[in-house]
Amino acid sequence: MAGHAAVERDVLVRYLDAWTAKALRSQRGGTYVECGGFAADALRVFGEFSDRLDGHHLELVVVGSAVPEGAPAGLSVRAADDPRDLGITGPVLTHLDGPEAWPLVDAMARGKGHEVVVTAPAGDHHVEHGCAVELVAEDGEARLLVFVTADEKHLVTFKSELWAVDEFAGIRYRDPRDAEGILVDISLTPQLLPLRRALLAELGRRGSCTVAQLQHFTLLETIYRPEDAVGALTSAVTAGEVTRDPEKGRLTPRTVVGLP
Template sequence: MAVPREAVWERDPHTAAKHDLLKRYLEAWAPILLSRHEVITYAEGFAGAGIYKGGEPGSPVIAYDVFAGALDRFPKHMRMILMEKDQRRVQELERQIAGAQARHAGGITGRLTCDIHQGDFHPALLRELQSTGALGNPLFVLLDSFGGPDIPYSLLQELGRLPGTEVMVTFEPSFLTRFAEKHDGHRKSGDDAFGSSDWQAVFQQLPQQKFPFLREQYRDTLHRAGFSHTLYFEMVDEGSRKLYLIFGTRHERGLEKMKDAMWKVDTSYGVRYRDPKDTQQQTLELEFEPDTAPLRRILHDFIATSPSGRTVPELQRYALLETVYRPAQVIALVRQMRDDGTLTAEPRTINGKARVTIAAAHAPAKPTASQDALW
């Protein structure tokens, strides 16, 4: 998305879906951490004006309302740190946050502080997190930029080394694939974002492989920065425009909660998901119980990479860490594949001890050794 010139702009379907996802995740995140910690922090690097032309709330206001509701139940404290470069947007954001504070009058405002800062998000955001003591305590950082290589690896590295930090990053690879090959400055920005120049091999990829290649390169970037678990999902709107959302954490429970939120996003936004692991790249409607045909293909290929097969817990963890699907969906699907003769299971009862293999009639002609393994 091009950087808007207006202080307040129209909300597009991608943004609407992202905000719905953010709201649902924070509704799970805040109570879990407030039940265990005295102070938790939420930060944004590209906060915007807090409102869109149609009157829809921006992410800072959405987050404030969620946190105020959570603090009604917990006598704890929360801190919000919001960075925005455009002074016009800062002024509007201050008005919108003031409105949110008025809606939640009483004891909440004293326990929910909101610091708004005008300027480039980096390195100012990191300095603010350091000065407030947020680093080392539970912290969620939203880096929802307008696309392009905006987030320096050095910032991700500072955040990723801390076990209590989670990030959600907007990643739109089209800028690099379109403009960076013949522009030294753009390539340098790409190097800064990825933490190396390895991503530049994208220029030797086939056109249909460029986006997946950059996606995997960025996944490696987050892993090197310290986020041992990442959740990638590709959002596709009605105009077939693609956008990657990348969630980074050290906690598997965080992945589970993010997936729960993901499948509850409002269908009216016209955005669908696509699992990067699905070889047929089928788009998935936003339904709480989605079409599991892609997961069936993904599990079949994963099982086929091991001559001895896979255990059910392995398949569940693979679904959690490597796909957009939830572990709870695995057992029913494996039972279905067993019953139709695609898999053999020992013991036949599908439980935590069962090991499944591809039935001889459904085995690939050659082992697909190129499939990714668990990390």
């Protein structure tokens, strides 16, 4: 469990850092709702922006536990019992933890600029807008990390942070949608075999399409980043599994690919 928690914390902290930077560039500000055990980590993130908090609306809401000490000046902090009744306006990022998180996801993701990160035991789930990845330990124990958003740019950011985390011993990623359940090491240059198979299957459904369309598919339907699609397709072309037009040069978003 320690390895799972370390990866969850690293991903959450990295994304919260990017989210906070954007919130401070916006007049709407933002609210972070912590329903797990990462409130102290959130305070450390906000502390890195202490020189920019004055004059901005940035709030931390801690649900179900006491607010830790050490809030930087300019950050609004409060405790709450129910995340569904906070009276928040503007962008909201919520972290939900545990199996009891699932009934809350729809309520907390509802509204423009509302996003949710869920950390929970692996099991049945459905993500309509976002990304789900299993964190699998050496003993086979799996935890689920889910990011729910309607903003594709934020999804790109989350996936960039997902693959940029430190590689913790014994934890690998698995795409819940991968029928073969291949485990992939955490790396900035990950193994692309599961993605390659997914792209070939998508080409089987589409017939042919542009690289850009497959990059969009990669963003929405896999645990990978859009740029990973280029590497997976390049290797598939080299292996003769995929045709391309034009036949020469590097793959670009406009290149049309198909099955032989």
